[in-house]
Amino acid sequence: MGGSTCRQHLLSTAEVGIGSDAHKRSLHHQQSAFTSLDCSSDISDMKLSSNNRSQYVRQNSGDSFGCCNCLVERCTGRGRQQDNSLYRNVFWSVIVFASVVSGGFFLHDNTSEFLKSTVQTTLDSMVPLSQVLFPSVVVCNINQIRKSFFNELGFFENETLVRIMYEDFIKGTKDNSDSSNYTGLGTENDEQHDLKRKEFYEVLKSYLISRNISVNKSIIWQSHQSCDDMFIYSKWNSSTTWTHGENKRDFGTDYGICCWYTPQLNFSAIPYGPDTDWNYWFGTVTKGAKTGKDNGFSVLFDIESYDYGYYDEGSEGLKVAINHHLDMPIMRQRAFHVAPGTENQIPITPTLYTANRQVLSRFTPTQRDCYQEHEIDLMYLPKSRGYRYEMSNCLFEAAFEQILEVCDCAPGFHMEGGDLAIKKYQVCMGAKLACSNEILNRMGQYNLVMDTVDNQTKECLSNCEDQMNDFFVTTSLYPNKKTFKDREEFCILGRKLLTSTCAGYKRLPLESTFPELCTALESLPDFLYQCRTNRWHRERIQDKQVALKIENEIYEYARSNLAIINIFIKEPYSKRFRKTEKMSRIAYIASSGGLLGLCMGFSFVSLAEIIYHLFICVSLFFKKSSQKAKMKKRRRGCRGYS
Structure with a gap:
């Protein structure tokens, strides 16, 4: 509205009849208009009487132009404010939208990471040795066929029969039936070979029957060096054991028949038999170990290298495995060699693995990559037979089940737990034994086992609670020629040779x-008396030449056959690793809250406000809908009435 137009409008209004109703209404509307525009003039005082208002207009006719100018300015400022408000609304709408989108994006990623995250293994702490189990030791003679065994059978020098036995019962390269394609020596024809094979099995059958041994049992239980012959003495926590049966048992492994030593147990006190509750006896082994060699386990072995028969290994000595007392020893993969004529120091560093309660309760075994003891039990390594669930046990079980399925036989060495399979299958021999050995050599490729808890096939995983033993071996020559005669093992070894070896089937290979050797020992009739206290005193023997001869012969034998292993805990503490959640529920909530707070200033109070306003909006929506429905109803009623 221009300035002249505004002045004419005000003057015309002042000249109108003051008392007319039209005039009053016009002034009233003008007053409202000026008041709403909030002019700086005094027209808001138009509530005065009509005469006063007329007089006011006349007196301030000169100011009407300024008031109109105020109106124009106010109207044009209102337009600018409307433009600024539009820009401001658009700007903040973009900001809020971007904040919501980015917050939603971050929340989606954080939630996805939480759902995918499983466990992580971290170093928890150092723990004392009171939480550590001292390991068991499994020792196998590399030689699994004694020459003296052939002497017992009556064909000590018959190489053909030795090869037949090796092929059929040890390596398993040929079938043990009459139709075998084994040709023996180059000078033999098929007919001669068949006769010798039949001869061998007749002799073997008579030998087993004479000893009340099942013909179906694997012959390696008879052909290997017995643990009694291998053992000289042992020391555990500074106490010496001379009786072999106190801390050993003959045990079948994937390599052959070996000697199992658990120093915490006195095996002679365990009623050994098919019904022996090994789960109970091994359950008595408690945690607790001490550091240092004096608190470790030492064993002196006689490998009897003179009694080595034909076998696949080209070396002589022992295979030794450091083992948990509830595990099946995997000798082909975990054992290390100990040579005769050496003393071996084996310091052990135990490492503990565990999982916290949240990991065990939140995740499945596949997600946490481990089983608890109650979640799985193996069919042929059951807990009732003195085993636990562990990865190596599971892999052995998987290979064993594969042998039963593919080779249609049961390995004869596995009698503790595997006897259930031997009742259903024949013992692996000949071609089936070759099939069995091939699968055992590929142990680790098979990782599916039958779980007797859920009666379903499961994948092999680790145990959530475990102890791993790392070690290294240092070796020195043994014995020392100058001091050997003064040590107790000199008399112990001489007594064994004189009373056992020289008096039995082993004398011929010896x-x-x-x-x-045997002649020298027998030349001194009172040798046992001279060694009654396990101390050799040359000065008490009249014939010094005989004494010197005995010393030299026993030393030469010891240098070629004796081996000592000293196993002890190296450090006075153990590392413990713990499986924990990569992202716990608390961490997820804190992370999500931080991201939403960063993007939108979000908090629990904001959430309460959003819920509150949503509730109000919903309430108003339903309230307006109800009012509209009532209005429509009233209108319909009025139309019907009219």
């Missing part, structure tokens, strides 16, 4: 390597 004399083929040490021809004068």
Whole structure:
């Protein structure tokens, strides 16, 4: 509205009849208009009487132009404010939208990471040795066929029969039936070979029957060096054991028949038999170990290298495995060699693995990559037979089940738990034994086992609670020639040779390597008396030449056959690793809250406000809908009435 137009409008209004109703209404509308525009003039005082208002207009006719100018300015400022408000609304709408989108994006990623995250293994702490189990030791003689065993059977020098036995019962390269394609020596024809094979099995059958041994049992239980012959003495926590049966048991492994030593147990006190509750006896092994060699386990072995028969290994000595007392030893993969004529220091560093309560309760075994003891039990390594669930046990079980399925036989070495399979399958021999050995050599490729808890096939995983033993071996020559005669093992070894080896089937192979040993010992009738206290005193023997001869012969034998292993805990503490959640529920909530707070200033109070306003909006919506419905109803009623 221009300035002249505004002035004419005000003057015309002042000249109108003051008392007319039209005039009053016009002034009233003008007053409202000016008041709403909030002019700086005094027209808001138009509530005065009509005469006063007329007089006011006349007196301030000169100011009407300024009031109109105020109106124009106010109207044009209102337009600018409307433009600024539009820009401001658009700007903040973009900001809020971007904040919501980015917050939603971050929340989606954080939630996705939480759902996908499982566990992580971290170093928890150092723990004392009171929480550590001292390991068991499994020792196998590399030689699994004694020459003296052939002497017992009556064909000590018959190489053909030795090869037949090796092929059929140890390596398993040929079938043990009459139709075998084994040709023996190059000078033999098929007919001669068949006769010798039949001869061998007749002799073997008679031998087993004479000893009341099942013909179906694997022959390696008879052909290997017995643990009694291998053992000289042992020391545990500074106490010496001379009786072999106190801390050993003959045990079948994937390599052959070995000797199992658990120093915490006195095996002679355990009623050994098919009904022996090994789960109970091994359950008595408690945690607790001490550091240092004096608190470790030492064993002196006689490998009887003179008694080595034909076998696949080209070396002589022992295979030794450090083992948990509830595990099946996997000798082909975990054992290390100990040579005769050496003393071996084996310091052990135990490492503990565990999982916290949240991991065990939140995740499935597949997600946490481990089983608890109650979640799985193996069919042929059951807990009732003194085993636990562990990865190596599971892999052995998987290979064992594969042998039963593919080779249609049961390995004869596995009698503790595997006897259930031997009742259903024949013992692996000949071609089936070759099939069995091939699968055992590929142990680790098979990782599915039958779980007797849920009666379903499961994948092999680790145990949530475990102890791993790392070690290294240092070796020195043994024995020392100058001091050996003064040590107690000199008399112990001489007593064994005189009373056992020289008096039995082993004398023949012994004399083929040490021809004068037995003769030298027998030349001193009171040798046992001289060694009654396990101390050799040359000065008490009248014939010094005989004494010197005995010393030299026993030393040469010891240098070729004796081996010592000293196993002890190296450090006075153990590391413990713990499986924990990669992202716990609390961490997820805190992370999500931080991201939403960063993007939108979000908090629990904001959430309460959003819920509150949503509730108000919903209430108003339903309230307006109800009012509209009532209005429509009233209108319909009025129309019907009219």
